[in-house]
Amino acid sequence: MASPLRRARRADLVAAVALFAAGSALIALGSYERYIADVPPWFRFVPLALVCAGVAVRRALPGWCLALGAVGFGTELAVGLSLATVCIFTDNLYAYARYGPRNRTRLLLAAQGVVIVAFVVFAAVEGNGAGAVLSAAAVAALVLISPIGTAIIVRQAHDRASLEAERAEQTARLADARHREAVLRERTLMARELHDTVANYLSAIALQATGLQARKDPDAATVGESVAAIRQSSVEGLAELRRIIGLLRTVDTDEDLASYRLDQVPELVDRMRRVGLKIDYEVDGPVRELPGEVETAAFRVVQEALTNALKYGSDAAVAVAYGPERLTVEVANAVDAEAAPVPGGGAGLIGMTERVRLLGGTVRAGPDGDRWRVRAEIPTGEHSDHRSAR
Numbered sequence: 001m002a003s004p005l006r007r008a009r010r011a012d013l014v015a016a017v018a019l020f021a022a023g024s025a026l027i028a029l030g031s032y033e034r035y036i037a038d039v040p041p042w043f044r045f046v047p048l049a050l051v052c053a054g055v056a057v058r059r060a061l062p063g064w065c066l067a068l069g070a071v072g073f074g075t076e077l078a079v080g081l082s083l084a085t086v087c088i089f090t091d092n093l094y095a096y097a098r099y100g101p102r103n104r105t106r107l108l109l110a111a112q113g114v115v116i117v118a119f120v121v122f123a124a125v126e127g128n129g130a131g132a133v134l135s136a137a138a139v140a141a142l143v144l145i146s147p148i149g150t151a152i153i154v155r156q157a158h159d160r161a162s163l164e165a166e167r168a169e170q171t172a173r174l175a176d177a178r179h180r181e182a183v184l185r186e187r188t189l190m191a192r193e194l195h196d197t198v199a200n201y202l203s204a205i206a207l208q209a210t211g212l213q214a215r216k217d218p219d220a221a222t223v224g225e226s227v228a229a230i231r232q233s234s235v236e237g238l239a240e241l242r243r244i245i246g247l248l249r250t251v252d253t254d255e256d257l258a259s260y261r262l263d264q265v266p267e268l269v270d271r272m273r274r275v276g277l278k279i280d281y282e283v284d285g286p287v288r289e290l291p292g293e294v295e296t297a298a299f300r301v302v303q304e305a306l307t308n309a310l311k312y313g314s315d316a317a318v319a320v321a322y323g324p325e326r327l328t329v330e331v332a333n334a335v336d337a338e339a340a341p342v343p344g345g346g347a348g349l350i351g352m353t354e355r356v357r358l359l360g361g362t363v364r365a366g367p368d369g370d371r372w373r374v375r376a377e378i379p380t381g382e383h384s385d386h387r388s389a390r
Contacts, residue, residue, distance in 0.1 A: 007060040016056035023048045023084030032082035039079045047076040051088040058095030066096040066108075090147040097151030105152065112144040192351040194244065201237030203307050204275045205230050229275055236271075260299035262290070262320060268299070269318060272306050278315035279306070285322030290380050297355040297378055298329045301363070304352045305331035305374040312372070326361070327380050332373040352376075 026032075027044050050072030054065040069092025076085045093112075097105050116137060123136040212218065212226040269281045290298075302318055309316040309331070316333035352374075353363045361378035 008057045009059055012058055012060070013056050016052045019055060019084075019088050020048060020052040023052070023082070023088065026084045027082060031084070033080040043079065044082065047072040047079070047085045048082065048088070050075070051085055051092055054092040054095070055088060058092070059099050062096045062098075062100035065092050066100070069093070069096075086143060090143055093144065094147035094151045097148040098155055105148065109145070109148055112148065115144060116140045188354075192354065194241075198237055198241055201233045201240070203310055204233040204271075205237070207310055208233070208275060233275065261292075261295045262287075262298055264299060265302055265318070265320065268303060268306065272310060272316075275310065276314075277306065277310050280315075280317040282318070283320050283322075287322060290327060293359060294327060294378050294380055297359055297361070298327055298376070300355055301329045301352050301374065301376045302331060304349065305333070308349075308372070308374075309333035323380075325380060327378045328375070329378070330373065330375045332368065332371045334370065335367075335372050 024045060027048065032044060051069045054068035054072070057068075058065040069089050072085060073089040073092075076082060076089075093108070097108060119140040120133055120137045123133045208226050208230045212223065212230075215222065218226075266281065269279050273279055298320070302320075306316060306318070313333040313335050316331060319328075319330045321328040321330075349365060353365075356363045356376050356378055359378050361376060363374070363376045365374045366372070
């Protein structure tokens with residue numbers, strides 16, 4: 001176990017040495033009272049050394065600080081008071097109340113109250129007048145109570161400052177976490193939108209190029225038709241990509257990053273038909289205006305499902321059903337086992353599922369007999385005004 005001096009802080013050691021030097025100078029100049037005439041002069045330095053030793057360990061060992069100070073001050077009372085020793089003892093009291101156990105501070109105050117009462121009784125017994133007794137009580141309170149009260153106030157202020165600093169740190173951490181979450185959410189949104197927008201066109205280009213490459217000695221008309229389809233998909237994909245990039249570069253905009261409606265599904269179906277996919281499309285129920293995020297999510301489900309159908313099959317069936325509380329979108333397509341699929345990482349299915357689940361809906365995708373079926377059910381919220389079906 002380390003000795004008290006090894007545990008003491010350097011600043012406290014320096015303060016103790018400086019106070020001992022100053023107190024020694026005052027004692028050497030005779031700044032003290034003598035209660036016992038036979039006490040040798042060198043003994044006056046003993047109480048001073050004890051209270052200064054308490055200063056040396058005031059923060060490392062507050063209990064030792066109080067004990068050394070109490071012994072030194074008690075010895076001082078027995079042989080004669082010295083201003084230096086009394087002043088340094090107030091620091092011992094302050095240090096214990098400031099750095100010591102909180103639950104002992106009240107006991108220390110009670111003990112000091114008893115000591116003050118003893119001073120008052122002693123002054124009264126000695127036959128001093130009322131003024132002298134009150135003066136003794138005031139001095140005793142100033143020496144014994146004032147340092148403790150000051151320490152309590154400083155400790156409470158320090159605790160409040162520490163609490164505010166901790167709250168500020170927690171607020172900063174929370175703000176940083178929210179910032180990271182917002183950045184991640186934006187990055188996820190951009191990745192999802194870029195995939196959903198561009199993948200459809202790139203898949204069409206890849207499949208048209210693959211079909212053209214697979215033909216042996218194609219005629220000029222077939223080549224021209226395929227090249228025209230590839231060019232059209234390229235131009236449309238670049239236009240969509242430029243639109244998204246333009247929105248990302250715009251600081252203040254009221255336009256969504258990607259906003260599609262269900263009335264654009266027929267156009268999507270026609271585009272897929274032009275690249276060779278056979279599609280049956282039907283709408284069930286009264287067509288009505290739905291919240292923008294619901295229609296965008298439904299459009300993305302159809303788009304991703306048709307893109308997968310274009311990769312792995314040759315025909316598909318799209319059904320959109322308007323229910324009283326939810327919108328149901330279902331896409332089923334045959335799977336061509338001999339077709340050479342276009343490579344994909346599965347991000348489209350993940351993004352589609354994320355969109356629907358954020359709105360409280362469900363997505364089921366998987367084989368159904370000899371077909372692949374995607375079914376999404378999206379809550380529509382409150383009903384809106386109906387409009388005529390297209």
